[in-house]
Amino acid sequence: MANHTGQLDFILVGLFSQSKHPALLCVVVVVIFLMALSGNSFLIFLIHSDAHLHNPMYFFISQLSLMDVMYISVTVPKMLMDQVLVVNKISAPECGMQMFLYLTLVGSEFFLLAAMAYDRYVAICHPLRYSVLMSHRVCLLLVSGCWILGSVDGFMLTPITMTFPFCRSREIHHFFCEVPAVMKLSCSDTSLYETLMYLCCVLMLLIPVTVISSSYSFILLTIHRMSSAEGRKKAFATCSSHMAVVILFYGAAVYTYMLPSSYHSPEKDMVVSAFYTILTPVLNPLIYSLRNKDVTGALKKMLNEVSVFQKTVK
Template sequence: MANVTWMANHTGWSDFILVGLFRQSKHPALLCVVIFVIFLMALSENAFLILLIHSDAHLHTPMYFFISQLSLMDMVYISVTVPKMLLDQVMDVNKISAPACGMQMFLYVTLAGSEFFLLAAMAYDRYMAICHPLRYPVLMSYKACLFLASGCWFLGSVDGFMFTPITMTFPFCGSREIYHFFCEVPAVLKLSCSDTSIYEIFMYLCCVLMLLVPVTIISSSYLCILLTIHRMNTAEGKKKAFATCSSHLTVVILFYGAAIYTYMLPSSYHTPEKDMMVSVFYTILTPVLNPLIYSLRNKDIMGALNKMLTVGPAFQKTMK
């Protein structure tokens, strides 16, 4: 019996305990309701944006194709962590099995990596649209967009398949309490009783590379875009280009800023409380903000929304 207990403690067979957000809160019930409302808002906003883009022929362009992919990623992204967290709070359970923890980690890392590369693809799309408008329909065809989107999902899954098995094979022979609301790689690594320094260096270099490639693409694209905008003769053209690009840059800064803090800053900058707050921002709040950023300042989206709202009542009248 003692041998079984020792093996369970050293091989990761036993459950982990997610400390979560609610233990830190003075009003956990209120926080649970707020997060549930945010979760519903994120799902409804992103689902409605996908539906709007799919239903309006004027939005069948590469830019809105990538926005719909981003909304899909955000819907799955928030669904990986929040339902489990809310269900645990309602049922007063804070355990997660090792396989479930690994699956949550894999999905989270895959989606985060996919979004990194998708934001770079979106910047490249804006570069082609503004700097090469005559060749844009050919260079950014539907097949090209599918290829880019598939590549983003594939590269994200490579991150998931690379980080998850290595992290979950470390021995966990001490405390099983993860000071987080989901199984994030750095939080789980802190529980290992073996030396993880070499793996942490490897993970740091991979994250630098994973961030460096998209950031280089985004920076180069927007540098060319700014030069092209500067040479534009019409104020209307400049205004439209700035409006389109500023929305994307806002999303890039929000998402990449949080990722740089989590995976690239030294451990001396990290505390469990800070890590959870940053994760709340880019895991729960970002999926709510992205549809608003892309829709409220976008005339095409607002036009499609107005058309849907006006066509609906008109269709009901004709049916009567």
Template sequence: MENTYWLANYTGRSDFILVGIFSESKHPALLCLVIFVVFLMALSGNTILILLIHSDAHLHTPMYFFISQLSLMDMIYISVTVPKMLMDQVMGMNKISATECGIQMFLYVTLGGSEFFLLASMAYDRYVAICHPLHYPVFMNHRVLLLLASGCWFLGSVDGFLFTPITMTFPFCRSREIHHFFCEVPAVLKLSCSDTSIYEIFIYLCCVLMLLIPVTVILGSYYFILITIHRMNSAEGQKKTFATCSSHMTVVILFYGAAIYTYMLPNSYHTPEKDMMVSVFYTILTLMLNPLIYSLRNKDVMVPLKKMLNVGPVFQETIK
């Protein structure tokens, strides 16, 4: 009898309710406007960067190929969560079906995993360019670039196909309210009435592996890069190399730091409010900052950008 009641209760409600960040805000309309502006800035910034890299022959290099892939991932990433959140706020709806929730979960897990490995590929690219410049055209030829990029997308999709079906097949017989603005795995798991502890350990171990491999590549690459920079006789060369690498390391720290908090810290460190704020940071703000980090004060990008916009002296001081 109890099982029959549970089954009726479970199958009778297929929609989830996204509580979101607006319910916690004293000024939801203002917050909605701010997020919309940030969304437009992230979308336009990454789109412009992709167009510049595609149209300018001087940017047809492995480094900018990876940056264009990062911008593409960021554009899709922010489009997975923010439009739904803003539309719900404007229309006064906060429901999401189980199917939509699963699709949203799959896309953000896939893109997040892909970005982990892409950042490692970018670090390897900088290592080869700085430490083995004579062999750079051989080690980072067109075929290698395509293999690395497709490998990043493939490994990210493995994550999506692994976590999404398992998470969504747990029975959800508790409240259907997800205390989040999108279907993130930890937030959805909290609604399950079954024991998820073994699965949570599995997620933790997978995240350790997903972070350990890229972080090892990144740290190893930058260890040899720093040694090479230290040996450089040219102060200008040291400055240029350090500027290029510091941009990449800034993105790595922002993205990996948020992922470590979300998936690897014990539950005692988590509250719904903290989790949402961290997610806002790495699913919205970071994606707006990435094109600025890679283009600001970067002559390779700012010169073609000035040509594209056909503006006058405003950019000239920035480029100098």
């Protein structure tokens, strides 16, 4: 018990050690990482460069893409670097910083998805008051609130987790410093903290889920009352992309932080974490671009402008 390893390095077991073909998996992860970075960065650029996309819905989508870029950058580069350099160590301060950034970004995305649901509720249920209820100032306040509330999770859980004595094996059976994986290394009784963490995560999920479910309940009622089939189709189209992202993101988070430990194993946890840490940032821009006529229209317009410019230069 006296052997406190909190000041020493941790060892990240990682995804690649569990694979029969680590080199192939590494290439796949690199491709996915580059796709996530380029897809989200291009979506942000497209939204900010096209005047037709300067409205609250696309402002929130650009913030979601920004979070996804930061989100995947917190974990994947370290994992890839470890594989290339054949080093799988991470110091306690680096582990704590990675944990804090990850928790902050996850929490912020929870609340941002709720803000996006509220935006759709106002757009469909109160279209005449939309410009007032969702003014630029209101949007900035909502986004700022999402970042602040998300950071609360990081500020609460990171210091407590990293101050526990770690005197068991220093091997973290994960590819990054996620709270449940790090807690398994502690040699002290963490049952009370795990209960508090569970309650904290329930609260962090309950507030956004309540906002999302309430918003979509009112949206469905409004759609049901619409006499125009075209209006119903348009309303469903604007909401379906957001609901797809919500289901992907919240489903994985519920598994990780809310299901009892009997449902978990290191292998399952890594697969689920890889899904929403690596794959979700790739899927989000695809969902919002391929299913959105405004975004595809802005992309076509940009490509036409580039084509005209190239012909002029020649």
